[in-house]
Amino acid sequence: MSKTKKRWVILAGLAVVIIASALGAMQSGVLKLGAKADEKKKEPPPLAFAATDIVRLAPQTLSVQLSMPGTVQAFNQATVRSKLSAEVRRLPVREGDRVTAGQVIAEFDTAQLRNQLAERQAELESARATLAQTERTRSANAQLVKQSFISKNAFDTADDAYRAQVATVQAAEAQLAQTQLLLSDAVVRAPISGQVARRHVQPGEKVAFDAPLLHIVDLARLEVQAEAPVADVAKIVQGAEVAVEIEGLADQPYKGRIDRINPTTEPGSRMIAVYVLLSNDDGRLRGGMFARVKVQIGGVAPVPALPMAAVRDDRGQSYVWVIDDGKLARRNVATGVRDERAQRIEITSGLNGAEQVIGTKFDNLREGMLANIVTADAPKVAARASVALAR
Numbered sequence: 417m418s419k420t421k422k423r424w425v426i427l428a429g430l431a432v433v434i435i436a437s438a439l440g441a442m443q444s445g446v447l448k449l450g451a452k453a454d455e456k457k458k459e460p461p462p463l464a465f466a467a468t469d470i471v472r473l474a475p476q477t478l479s480v481q482l483s484m485p486g487t488v489q490a491f492n493q494a495t496v497r498s499k500l501s502a503e504v505r506r507l508p509v510r511e512g513d514r515v516t517a518g519q520v521i522a523e524f525d526t527a528q529l530r531n532q533l534a535e536r537q538a539e540l541e542s543a544r545a546t547l548a549q550t551e552r553t554r555s556a557n558a559q560l561v562k563q564s565f566i567s568k569n570a571f572d573t574a575d576d577a578y579r580a581q582v583a584t585v586q587a588a589e590a591q592l593a594q595t596q597l598l599l600s601d602a603v604v605r606a607p608i609s610g611q612v613a614r615r616h617v618q619p620g621e622k623v624a625f626d627a628p629l630l631h632i633v634d635l636a637r638l639e640v641q642a643e644a645p646v647a648d649v650a651k652i653v654q655g656a657e658v659a660v661e662i663e664g665l666a667d668q669p670y671k672g673r674i675d676r677i678n679p680t681t682e683p684g685s686r687m688i689a690v691y692v693l694l695s696n697d698d699g700r701l702r703g704g705m706f707a708r709v710k711v712q713i714g715g716v717a718p719v720p721a722l723p724m725a726a727v728r729d730d731r732g733q734s735y736v737w738v739i740d741d742g743k744l745a746r747r748n749v750a751t752g753v754r755d756e757r758a759q760r761i762e763i764t765s766g767l768n769g770a771e772q773v774i775g776t777k778f779d780n781l782r783e784g785m786l787a788n789i790v791t792a793d794a795p796k797v798a799a800r801a802s803v804a805l806a807r
Contacts (some may be wrong), residue, residue, distance in 0.1 A: 461786075462742070462785075462786030462787055462788050463744070463785055463786065463787040463788075464787075464788055464789075464790045465739070465774060465787060465788070465789050465790070466789075466790060467789055467790075467791060469774055469775060469776045470739070470772050470773065470774065470775060470789055471722060471723055471726055471773050471774075471775035472769060472770070472771065472772065472773060473720045473721070473722060473763055473767045473768075473769040473771070473773070474720070474721065474769075475718035475719065475720055475721070476718055476719065476721040476755075476758075476760055477717070477718045477719075478719060478721060478753050478754075478755040478758065478760055478762060479712055479713070479755050479757060479758065480651075480712075480713040480753050480754065480755060481710050481711070481712055481713070481755075481756045481757060482644070482648050482651070482652070482710070482711045482712075482713055483708055483709070483710050484642035484643060484644050484690060484708070484709045484710075484711070485642065485643060485706070485707075485708055485709075486640040486641050486642030486643065486690075486692070486706075486707045486708070486709055487640065487641055487704060487705070487706060487707065488638055488639075488640055488662070488694070488701055488702070488703060488704065488705040488706075488707050489638065489639060489640075489641055489703050489704070490610070490633035490634050490635055490637075490638060490639075490703050491634070491637040491638060491639045491693070492608055492610065492633075492634040492637065493608075493610070493613075493631070493632065493633040493634065493703075494607045494608050494631070494632050495628050495630075495631045495632075496521065496522070496604060496606070496607065496628070496629045496630045496631070496632065497626050497627060497628055497629060498524075498604075498623045498624070498625060498626060498627045498628075498629055499598075499601035499625070499626075500524065500529075500598050500601050500602065500625060501622075501623065501624050501625045502524040502525055502526075502528070502529075502602065502622065502623070503524065503525040503620065503621070503622045503623075504522060504523075504524060504525075504617055504618070504619050504620065504621050504622075504623060504629075505523050505524055505525045505619065506522065506523040506619060507521070507522050507523075507615065507617065507618065507619045507629075508520070508521065508522075509521050509612050509615070509630070510612060510615055511612050511613065511614060511615055512611060512612060513611065513612045514609075514610070514611050515606040515609065515610065515611070515612060515632060516606065516609045517605075517606055517607065517608055517609045518605050518606065519605060519606045520603055520604070520605055521604055521605065521606050521612075521629075521630060522603075522604035522629055522630070523602060523603055523604070524601075524602040524603075524604075525602075526599055526602045529595060529598050529599050529602060530599070532595050533592070533595045533596065533599060536588065536591050536592040536595050537592060539588045539591070539592075540585070540588040540589055540591075540592050543581070543584045543585045543587075543588040544585055544588075546581050546584070547578075547581040547582060547584070547585050550574070550577045550578040550580075550581045551578055551581075553574050553577070553578070554571075554574045554575055554577070554578040557570060557571045557574040557575075558571060604629065606632060607632070608632055608634055609634060610632045610633050610634035610635065610636075611632065611633060611634075611635060612630055612631070612632055613631045613632065613633045613703065614630065614631040615629075615630055616628040616629055616630065616631070617629055633703050635696055635699070635701065635702070635703065636696060637693070637695070637696070638693075638694045638695075638696050638701055638703070639675065639691050639692060639693050639694060640660060640672060640691070640692040640694055640707045640709055641689055641690075641691055642689070642690045642691075642692060642707070642709040643682065643685075643687040643688070643689060643690070644687065644688050644690050645686065645687060645688075646681060646686050646687070646688060648713075649677065649688050649690075651711075651713045652674060652677065652690060652711055652713075653674070654674050654675075654676065654677060655673060655674060656673070656674050656711065657671060657672070657673055658671070658672050658673070658674060658692055658709050658710060658711050659671065659672075659709075659710045660672045660692065660694060660707055660708070660709055660710075661707065661708045661710070662701065662705055662706075662707050663705060663706040663707065663708075664705070665700060665701075665705075668700070670694055670695075670701075672692040672693055672694045672709065673692065673693050674690060674691070674692055674693075674711075675691045675692065675693045676690075676691045677689075677690050677691070678690070678691075690709070692709050712757075719752065719753065719762045720762065720763050720764075720767070720769065721755075721760040721761060721762050721763060722736070722760065722761060722763055722773060722775070723759060723760060723761075723775050724754070724759045724760065724761050725759070725775055725776060725777050726773050726774065726775040726776075727749065727751060727761055727763075728777075733748055734748070734749050734750065734751050735747060735748045735749060736749055736766075736767070736771075736773050736774070737773070737774040737778075737781055738771040738772055738773050738774070739772045739774070739787045739788070739789065740771070740772075742786060742787065742788060743784050743785065743786060743787060744781055744782065744783060744784065744785045744786075744787050745783065745784075746783055747766055747767060747771065748766055749763050749764075749765065749766030749767060750763070750764045750765040750766055751763060751764065752764045772789070
């Protein structure tokens, strides 16, 4: 084979290789373009949020509502106790009955006391008779000692007997007075006006000294004993008006006034008792009802705040969703005071105020999702975003 022929064969082979490489490159490019087109087809559309769904961090004066659980109780109440050990003969009132101050509410059997009273009266009369005799003897001896008919020692003996008998009379008078007092205590009278809340004994029972007989409550004036955390007590002002919600009477809120604050914490807790005066003009309130006292504590200065709906929680970590460069981004934040009435919450760190925060709760949001803000003239885009969120 000549040299010229060999050269043409080599050139033809190179041309085939070049053409094959070009065809392979074109085919690879077509495949890549197809893959990119498929990826574009699979990529979800960007989420569209209305302008009303976007909020920004702004300074606001928050009003904190402190909610304190408590129990309704009568401001005036008394447990009537027995002042003697005897049998209850009569008990004319029962639970729910109204009584007035000074009304007879119980009587004891006084047969034994009357016998004792007669015995003490007889002892007193005997002691007084003896005292009169010793007094006459002492006076006679006083005259005799002046006339030197008896010695001074004899007069002193008579004088000592007289003084001893004076003490005996005084003791008998005291015992008689004690018996008379017991007879008086055998008739029990109501110490306050109100209603009988509990009757502890029945007629015919024998009770011991200081045993409870009746419990009387005055429902005309009530108070709520609420419990406040130690950290919040300094914010509560004595005399401030508060709202009181009564369990079972949610249709009728009550107004009260903080009457006093306990200076010490309750045993076994870090809570302090706060007493709220409550009127009971309609008579619907009863002792022992569960109540919740709500106190408004105003803020001193504006603080950076967001709507509560914008702040979410993940295992104790508060966070918000923001739109950053057309994508969703999660920002962890630290929170402070909560204003339940205005539905605002303080943000102490995590935002600088320039972020576009999603202020409405949406489900299925993920980091990096495409997002944009639409106006009222783009309903179709917003509808598409809603469908994407639902998925």
